[in-house]
Amino acid sequence: xxxxxxxxxxxxxxxxxxxxxxxxxxxxxxxxxxxxxxxxxxxxxxxxxxxxxxxxxxxxxxxxxxxxxxxxxxxxxxxxxxxxxxxxxxxxxxxxxxxxxxxxxxxxxxxxxxxxxxxxxxxxxxxxxxxxxxxxxxxxxxxxxxxxxxxxxxxxxxxxxxxxxxxxxxxx
Amino acid sequence: xxxxxxxxxxxxxxxxxxxxxxxxxxxxxxxxxxxxxxxxxxxxxxxxxxxxxxxxxxxxxxxxxxxxxxxxxxxxxxxxxxxxxxxxxxxxxxxxxxxxxxxxxxxxxxxxxxxxxxxxxxxxxxxxxxxxxxxxxxxxxxxxxxxxxxxxxxxxxxxxxxxxxxxxxxxx
DNA sequence: TTCGGATCCTTGACATGTCAACCAATGACA
DNA sequence: TGTCATTGGTTGACATGTCAAGGATCCGAA
Numbered sequence: 001x002x003x004x005x006x007x008x009x010x011x012x013x014x015x016x017x018x019x020x021x022x023x024x025x026x027x028x029x030x031x032x033x034x035x036x037x038x039x040x041x042x043x044x045x046x047x048x049x050x051x052x053x054x055x056x057x058x059x060x061x062x063x064x065x066x067x068x069x070x071x072x073x074x075x076x077x078x079x080x081x082x083x084x085x086x087x088x089x090x091x092x093x094x095x096x097x098x099x100x101x102x103x104x105x106x107x108x109x110x111x112x113x114x115x116x117x118x119x120x121x122x123x124x125x126x127x128x129x130x131x132x133x134x135x136x137x138x139x140x141x142x143x144x145x146x147x148x149x150x151x152x153x154x155x156x157x158x159x160x161x162x163x164x165x166x167x168x169x170x171x172x
Numbered sequence: 173x174x175x176x177x178x179x180x181x182x183x184x185x186x187x188x189x190x191x192x193x194x195x196x197x198x199x200x201x202x203x204x205x206x207x208x209x210x211x212x213x214x215x216x217x218x219x220x221x222x223x224x225x226x227x228x229x230x231x232x233x234x235x236x237x238x239x240x241x242x243x244x245x246x247x248x249x250x251x252x253x254x255x256x257x258x259x260x261x262x263x264x265x266x267x268x269x270x271x272x273x274x275x276x277x278x279x280x281x282x283x284x285x286x287x288x289x290x291x292x293x294x295x296x297x298x299x300x301x302x303x304x305x306x307x308x309x310x311x312x313x314x315x316x317x318x319x320x321x322x323x324x325x326x327x328x329x330x331x332x333x334x335x336x337x338x339x340x341x342x343x344x
Numbered sequence: 345t346t347c348g349g350a351t352c353c354t355t356g357a358c359a360t361g362t363c364a365a366c367c368a369a370t371g372a373c374a
Numbered sequence: 375t376g377t378c379a380t381t382g383g384t385t386g387a388c389a390t391g392t393c394a395a396g397g398a399t400c401c402g403a404a
Binding site for chain 1: 360361362370
């Protein structure tokens with residue numbers, strides 16, 4: 001075909017210069033759409049996708065607790081965002097926070113009973129949204145997609161960013 | 173392998189329930205990383221990736237002009253976000269806006285000379301970042317990825333959202 | 345020609361994310 | 375035991391996105 005699907009979606013006149021450019025746009029756009037679908041799924045329950053992810057992390061660790069910055073690492077986000085995200089979750093009583101006794105700098109987080117209940121409620125809708133989305137692909141295709149994305153993340157790791165990328169010096 | 177790559181990245185204890193769940197997380201996470209890399213690429217030049225995309229759209233139409241809502245459609249965003257995004261671009265003198273004479277409700281946007289110059293400057297760094305990212309994949313793999321993502325977007329289109337998804341009525 | 349409903353944005357209020365700067369606690373070393 | 379860099383988090387200022395509501399304009403029918 002002469003015009004690609006994504007090109008039509010964007011009503012773009014000119015074709016992409018490289019396959020990489022097209023794949024990049026396709027990746028960002030597809031992810032954005034998925035993000036929106038998932039957001040629409042959790043939104044009626046008063047949380048965002050990010051908040052949902054934090055709850056999942058905390059449930060995964062349950063009954064152990066997780067320090068704030070470890071959550072930040074597992075999400076991709078910066079710490080300040082996590083602090084406030086946790087503030088909101090705590091305000092909704094979906095998590096609990098307490099200072100670590102051994103190291104009083106640390107704040108330990110854990111999921112509350114209602115947090116667990118909310119996750120249970122969201123289980124079906126969320127896996128339904130995912131299933132509906134990936135119904136477009138066969139199992140083999142889904143696994144293939146996973147493999148390709150895994151390879152991409154390898155070259156996207158902060159460490160492997162080429163020198164020309166970095167405008168800011170991070171030396172000590 | 174018993175534990176997937178993404179599972180290790182998230183330091184997740186439990187394996188994914190379904191391939192769809194794993195693929196969903198992989199998609200969102202990979203896209204987020206790409207988004208960050210691209211953001212780091214344009215940031216030294218004082219714009220965001222979204223602003224860059226708007227400039228690309230306007231350059232694509234140049235010398236024709238584009239009404240605000242058409243930009244909103246091509247980006248995935250809602251209109252209010254676009255208005256303010258355009259405000260910032262106009263403040264930086266990268267675009268120009270004017271009322272349409274035939275239909276005074278419309279605001280027509282076009283890229284300015286310095287907008288074009290900025291895009292020219294960003295050409296190399298941006299395609300470099302994309303190339304570096306997709307260097308991890310062969311051409312055939314990149315095309316395969318594009319195809320899989322295209323298929324996903326088909327089932328992610330707002331129209332094809334299953335009824336149970338929609339909490340809000342959108343009937344007229 | 346004038347009224348009412350659509351269309352195209354824009355504005356206000358608010359959620360959330362980022363960077364820079366800060367505070368508090370820890371831990372190592374003099 | 376005092377000092378000081380490091381670590382873990384929080385706060386402030388600001389950018390950007392969302393939803394709801396509000397102009398302004400257009401258009402078609404009475």
